Amino acid sequence: MAIVTVSAAVSHVGKIRSNNQDSGFAGQTLFAVADGMGGHAGGDVASALALKRLIEIDGEYSSAVDAEFALQEAIVAANAVLTETVYDHPELTGMGTTLSALVRVGHSVALAHIGDSRVYRLREDVLTQITVDHTFVQRLVDSGRITAEEAKTHPRRSVLMRVLGDVDAAPEVDLQVMDTRPGDRWMLCSDGLSGVVEHDEIEEILKSSITPQDAADGLLKVSLDHGAPDNVTVVVVDVHQSFETPEAAPVTVGSAAQPIAFEQTVGRRTSRIPGLRLHPRSPASSEPSHFEPESDDYLDELIEEDRRRGRRRKATWLVGALIVLGIIAGVLYAGYQWTQTRFYVGEANGYVAIYQGVQQGIGPVQLSHVFQQTDVETDALPPYTRRQVETTISADSVTAALEIVKRLSDAAATGVDQNVDRPSTPTPTPTQAPAPAPEPTP
CATH class of the missing domain: 3.60.40.10 (PPM-type phosphatase domain)
Structure with missing residues (x-):
């Protein structure tokens, strides 16, 4: 075969x-x-x-x-x-x-x-x-x-x-x-x-x-x-x-x-x-x-160029990583600054306190701290009001937080529960009836 x-x-x-x-x-x-x-x-x-x-x-x-x-x-x-x-x-x-x-x-x-x-x-x-x-x-x-x-x-x-x-x-x-x-x-x-x-x-x-x-x-x-x-x-x-x-x-x-x-060329070279x-x-x-x-040295040139490219690539990655980290750090800083414009009322060491920041945290990092501790004891508050403090009460500003603390102080003094997480509504003043017009003299 x-x-x-x-x-x-x-x-x-x-x-x-x-x-x-x-x-x-x-x-x-x-x-x-x-x-x-x-x-x-x-x-x-x-x-x-x-x-x-x-x-x-x-x-x-x-x-x-x-x-x-x-x-x-x-x-x-x-x-x-x-x-x-x-x-x-x-x-x-x-x-x-x-x-x-x-x-x-x-x-x-x-x-x-x-x-x-x-x-x-x-x-x-x-x-x-x-x-x-x-x-x-x-x-x-x-x-x-x-x-x-x-x-x-x-x-x-x-x-x-x-x-x-x-x-x-x-x-x-x-x-x-x-x-x-x-x-x-x-x-x-x-x-x-x-x-x-x-x-x-x-x-x-x-x-x-x-x-x-x-x-x-x-x-x-x-x-x-x-x-x-x-x-x-x-x-x-x-x-x-x-x-x-x-x-x-x-x-x-x-x-x-x-x-x-073949494409047509301008002229054909036949002289050498x-x-x-x-x-x-x-x-x-x-x-x-x-x-x-x-040339004979082309391989060495390419190897050296490849090394340079590798170094440039590493430098580019490093700069890019630094830029990304910078952006992330900037965003985190801006976010943290925003949290410091917020306030809430809570408990600290048995007393009512005003906190600056938000109640959340990022891992072990807390985004709030005690801004002002008051002399209002939480044990002196009525039960419902005390639970409100323990679960924290949000406030849009320091002024709002101070108003909440004032209502809590009143609740501790009177022993009467209040819904202190809402702004107090002033009691309307009764309107007096107009005096009757005098009768005309005959």
């Missing part, structure tokens, strides 16, 4: 981006994903050009080492195509693309990788990430500066340290040969999937899907369910052992499946040899998706 592959490829623009800068390919022995960068200035062009050049090596190889060499040559050639294209079309300056590809040869696969697209392998229901991202945050993780969890939300998580494009004439590509066996399921994807869907969720979908097409569709759906802020491209490859070789037409998805169109462009992107680009290093 022969070792055969069954594959599927899908690509989607996502829910936020306006155009699809990803490209994917599932062929006879070659499977690849490219994620373009450069915004509207040429991310789609970069991934399409690179993948179209790579597709030319799809075919049979005598050994995995030969396939690995073919991958390397094709990637170098693709990089040259991108550089020449930028030279002929200056409006595309700064465009680039990631690229992850594998070629199956018998029981082996040759892998090539640059950027942050990924290659995974599902073997015996265990999903393993095969490639390592060429990103700034991955460098920080590898050096122990941050954790893998912190890398997921790091503000520089999209900074690429290696890509294909007009930024490097000889890009460093990771190449390796690995074994494969019947039952293996390989998955290649852009960061539109791996950046939003957790590893365990990807593993579960790959394990539960029967066919590569089901798996690819399921991964695309879950990415869209998570909001799909970036383009999403997925290629799933199953390795089988069979007496028959399935015949399936190669599938190209994403920008590589569309005709490549094209040179390297070290700037991260065209000024016309408005999508801050990816960057490339401008």
